[in-house]
Amino acid sequence: MTNNPTLIAGFEDIMVHIRNQEKRIKQLEDELYELREFKKDAEDTCGSHVIMEVMNTRIENAEKEALKTEQRYVLEKEMNKCHVQKINKLQDALYHRFNIQTCCICEDLYHISEIEVVLDCDYDPLDCCLNCRDNQGYTQCTSCMEYVDNSLVDTDDECSRCNGIRNEDMSSDDD
Numbered sequence: 001m002t003n004n005p006t007l008i009a010g011f012e013d014i015m016v017h018i019r020n021q022e023k024r025i026k027q028l029e030d031e032l033y034e035l036r037e038f039k040k041d042a043e044d045t046c047g048s049h050v051i052m053e054v055m056n057t058r059i060e061n062a063e064k065e066a067l068k069t070e071q072r073y074v075l076e077k078e079m080n081k082c083h084v085q086k087i088n089k090l091q092d093a094l095y096h097r098f099n100i101q102t103c104c105i106c107e108d109l110y111h112i113s114e115i116e117v118v119l120d121c122d123y124d125p126l127d128c129c130l131n132c133r134d135n136q137g138y139t140q141c142t143s144c145m146e147y148v149d150n151s152l153v154d155t156d157d158e159c160s161r162c163n164g165i166r167n168e169d170m171s172s173d174d175d
């Protein structure tokens with residue numbers, strides 16, 4: 001077990017913050033571009049010394065702010081990576097020493113004997129508790145016996161994967 005989606009989800013606010021900063025950096029870059037264009041225009045048309053001075057100061061300030069934001073962004077991204085690694089390590093220790101695992105759906109802790117694998121709508125495995133398995137939209141496929149997302153089963157409680165394999169068999173029989 002190398003990843004813990006539940007605990008990582010707890011860092012969602014940090015991720016939002018980082019994404020906002022990415023947006024801010026993009027904004028500052030656009031601003032800088034516009035300022036440079038404006039300056040070029042001004043140079044071509046009036047060439048006023050005072051305006052140039054003002055423009056240069058504004059560009060300098062914008063560049064400084066962009067640099068600062070970018071540095072902060074890189075730092076926070078590193079810190080976040082470090083946090084996630086620490087959490088994964090703690091989670092691993094928890095898992096190995098006490099046989100405890102987090103349910104991916106309700107996010108509560110359970111003994112591993114109470115954790116089952118269900119398949120989400122992309123057939124990706126999720127570790128979840130028995131209660132969530134039974135009450136959060138999963139159905140046991142009558143063919144492969146896997147618990148799969150309700151959206152994947154047909155009216156005979158067969159998952160689309162098993163259904164697809166059977167249909168392939170039937171069509172190859174026809175040949």
Ligand SMILES: [Zn+2]
Nearest residue numbers: 103106129132
């Ligand atoms: Zn659960």
Ligand SMILES: [Zn+2]
Nearest residue numbers: 141144159162
């Ligand atoms: Zn199946």
